[in-house]
Amino acid sequence: MHRWAWLALVVSAASFADEGMWTYNNFPTDKVKAKYGFEPTKDWLDQLRLASVRVAGGCSASIVSATGLVMTNHHCVRECVEDLAGLKKVDLTKNGFFARTEKDEARCDKFELNQLSEITDVTARLQAVTKDVAPEKFADTQKQEIAKIEKECQSSDEFRCEVITLFRGGRYDLYKYRRFQDIRLVFAPEEAIAFFGGDPDNFMFPRFDLDVGFLRIYGEDGKPLATPEHLGWSSEPLKDGDLTFVSGNPGGTSRLLTVAQLEDDRDFRLVYSLGRFSEWRGMLTEYQNRGVEQKRHSTQALFSIENSLKVYKGRHAALADKAFFEQQVAAEKALRAKIDGNPEWKKTYGATWDTLAGIVKKQQAYRKEYMALERGPSSDLFTFARQLVRAADELPRPNPERLKEYSDARLPQLKQSLASKAPIYDEFETARLAFSLVKLREDLGPDHPAVKKILGLKSPQALAKELVAGTHLKDPKVREELFAGGKAKLDASKDPLIAFARLYDEDARAIRKKFEDEVDGPMKRQGELLARARFAVYGTNTYPDATFTLRLSYGAVKGYLEDGHEVKPLTTFAGAFARHTGAEPFALPRSWLDAKSKLNLDTPFDVATTNDIIGGNSGSPLVNSRREVIGLVFDGNIQSLGGDYGFDESVNRAIAVTANALVEALDKIYGAHRLVEELKPTK
């Protein structure tokens, strides 16, 4: 078991571990200087921030040339590769893709990239409006003010404005993003090398993966966008001890949860999800046997669920580790003792933990209905139907009173989602919808009134089949017309899936309201108190839990010990050939086997660093102090999964493909010379 070093975070601000997913406006330049002798300037930070982009679906990326070239992971562009394959009827996932000329660069229909152009602190404004409201009004009041702030910020559809809750309520920042919506695929290798080792090697190290995808941002004129704020490229071979920065969007961490919340994670939330994910994984694995086409269109989903499963297993393992859990209990006890020792603090913050524990019980009681009805079925078609049903009801209302995903600031994304030309696979949608309906009945019971209303007298399988076969929402034009037609047009629709989505809506809205008023709002309010209590005791020189927003972490190339055995930080191409068995997922693609004699087999392939990252950081650039790309983050090691709850520098590692490997492969295996040219070190 690990030594969990992260308590340094709350115990002392003078931590020496490479811990932290720091916000750009509170980066500890002093710590980096003290440990690594390099002090980032404001300009250095600004330039790195602007060269970092977020893939709206859940990944990170970076701009790596002056003409809009973007680097991210293969697993972050996989959905686009898959959709293109569906349109072109060629297995691009298996064969890889390279646009030999600019003309061949192919639009990724669902993709949007966001560049963080501005950060504004709006804490005072938000805390002012909620200061005296009752706990059950907190969520509503805050939501309305957020809708106002976001709308004021959003001067055009070119921007995306989001108020981010940091420290679970201690601070609110307005993030203004520039949106890039014409994104095209430039390069993706064969899946067999992008994900060499497959699920057995996922989150393991040593790794031998070329998990890369290149995209390009196009402007409104249909030409590659000029991007002066790009990263450079390093040609130096990486080595042990090199200073490394990772700029990306870690999805979420839980390092500031109370013990009651951690117990809820350990005993309820994670256990439930592990079961659900495992079942879906089993379904998908066997679904792949239906045929070649079915295998192709379900593989992305299978990867995704296997990845999530490992992540959740890692999280659960961290909480099941008794030593770690007891440290959490002790840390909370210590903080409470400090608070209780100061009469002023005690009065303001003393009750927070018990109040939160009470809210957690409510959360547990509402969770199943919330997930089954408000989250609803996992189905692209259902999502469209719900969006249309709700848009018709919400849009006539004043902006601040709408459900937040229908506020003016979010409409561009909504429209983009409805307009997507990505293919829909009836057979797969039927399987997904049927599974969701079976789980609806399982979770709420066959006698629950909403279940009776939704299923009627039909079996989940029969109902799903009928709905998918009967709906016209597969056609983006139909969706756009229904959206544009507003409530009148929607009410007149005879589409069975629209009717079906309506069956959910009353119950779904009711449980959502309860959840927001009685759980979310009160929890945020207590979160604010808790954050302020921590600031009072430990100061503000800390980082908030990750929120899928841009963060910067620092670290170094470094190996670690596993079961008493040393794991070196760098692998080589030679290692990949040694691991090749010929059977999936340990089969190198033909292109690699053919090119073997041309390759420098000593090229560093993948690398482990001490950067503190987590899911969402996939696709982040690994850069040196000159802001040059030295690698491409695509994974963490298995030990890093516990990083959700705490960082342990002795074993927690980010895993990246080296810049050296990328260029060697592009050049000698894929003949992607125009890319190699574009990535030339700028010296």
Added chain:
Amino acid sequence: MHRWAWLALVVSAASFADEGMWTYNNFPTDKVKAKYGFEPTKDWLDQLRLASVRVAGGCSASIVSATGLVMTNHHCVRECVEDLAGLKKVDLTKNGFFARTEKDEARCDKFELNQLSEITDVTARLQAVTKDVAPEKFADTQKQEIAKIEKECQSSDEFRCEVITLFRGGRYDLYKYRRFQDIRLVFAPEEAIAFFGGDPDNFMFPRFDLDVGFLRIYGEDGKPLATPEHLGWSSEPLKDGDLTFVSGNPGGTSRLLTVAQLEDDRDFRLVYSLGRFSEWRGMLTEYQNRGVEQKRHSTQALFSIENSLKVYKGRHAALADKAFFEQQVAAEKALRAKIDGNPEWKKTYGATWDTLAGIVKKQQAYRKEYMALERGPSSDLFTFARQLVRAADELPRPNPERLKEYSDARLPQLKQSLASKAPIYDEFETARLAFSLVKLREDLGPDHPAVKKILGLKSPQALAKELVAGTHLKDPKVREELFAGGKAKLDASKDPLIAFARLYDEDARAIRKKFEDEVDGPMKRQGELLARARFAVYGTNTYPDATFTLRLSYGAVKGYLEDGHEVKPLTTFAGAFARHTGAEPFALPRSWLDAKSKLNLDTPFDVATTNDIIGGNSGSPLVNSRREVIGLVFDGNIQSLGGDYGFDESVNRAIAVTANALVEALDKIYGAHRLVEELKPTK
């Protein structure tokens, strides 16, 4: 959440709850008399014991006529129905089965019934031999003595002798069973009514299931066996408050575990199993879509895994209930305080809990290898291969030195297993084996030496396919010849599955040895100490954890409160018709719809009682004080699943089909008049 009343068990012997799965030789007749005014005599107990039989695969049953008629659940005979269907190419599971004449009664090839004819206390003998041995020798020493005891007992193949560990080591009894091996199927209804409501209703109440199957024991002369020790049959309608006994074989409970063991269950064992079971359930659900035949041959497995999943979820929920868990912690603390308060006790028992906690850590460390290698793949064919490989190695050794399942006392079962004529489905076996191999690699990692040895350069799927296609072990004659041929013949075998099973054996035996010496043995030794500590403090008038051996529980017909709403203890036929939607699993079979007008719709259908039961009790008779059948236990309610860890009389319920419903259905729906005649009340 429940009120967990079971602590009465350890806190005071004068419990008033209907708690306890009592051994026949320590039944609390005084408690029953005090609460219900009826005192069972020794003869009453002996007769009930002899009328109770165990289905070797994992169910309970009872003899209900003088000519060998046996009553159990449909889900306990389902495997036989399925195997017969496979042989006859008729979907008997869907259509049901009734042998109109004795000639039509069809052999259940895998079935064996056991009747508990004698119980002997062997505690002193076993404790004497292990008294002074080192902890790591405990398991071996005890195993050798048990092999001797069992062999002395077993006068012929007609008997089966087993030493049973009670109280996790406080007491050892030798159980001598009479074996019945010619078992034939007499009646099974359609699955649609046996399991009406399917998985959504499983472990729920109210229920509307006719979960019955009738078998018959045949003697060596090929004629129905004369069984004077059978139960009577009651024709009185059941009513609220009636005294009820359940005689059956509860599979296992965990009420005597220490807190360290409970934490292991909550945070490791159960969570791991929930994930594994869920994934397999997902695979099977989708496998059923391969076709009609595939659906038929995989349904039993799907039922079984869905049942297990619910059981494990219920267990986990009990441990995740903080109030319950804290009660366990408090109870352990109280017992330890008592022990520590007495210098003599403290010296003997004081270290037990901490020692056990240390063993649990070892158990966790060894568990994955033990499960993956020693438990090995879930596959009938693999099981045959391993049995043959091991039998060849084990049988030449002296009896007490063999692995216990190859001891002389167990050989009859081994031979019966190898001789089974039950069909093997290549496609299904391939899927099962492939799944097991994927999990082997996942659990131990692709770099584990045993994994490399077993998989070689092949993918799990390709390997499984090749092995199943290539083996000849599907033929019982081949297996019998290999078994009879001993080591020489086996060593000469070219069967690929034999070779494959050999690849496991060295590693599997090594981890088993470690597990037995360092975990099982030391744990049993500490278990003995713990049991003696409990006896010292609370006396011996208690019941041991369930061990899939015959137990007797008492209780009464009684409803309960669920979410503040009253659940009545009896349902009626009318309720089944009201719940019929026409869509599986809420579709009544045609026979029921056709017979509706003939039925007395007020007939009590299913019933809830306070009897303390658990999985393994399925098929147990529910009897009155005249030893007449008044029902047939087939389930518990969802609250009863927490019964693994503690009994809560306020909500824990056994669920049975009433005798009234059985006769009404046999008579008016199935026209099974010769059965109705045989079950006539004996007055």
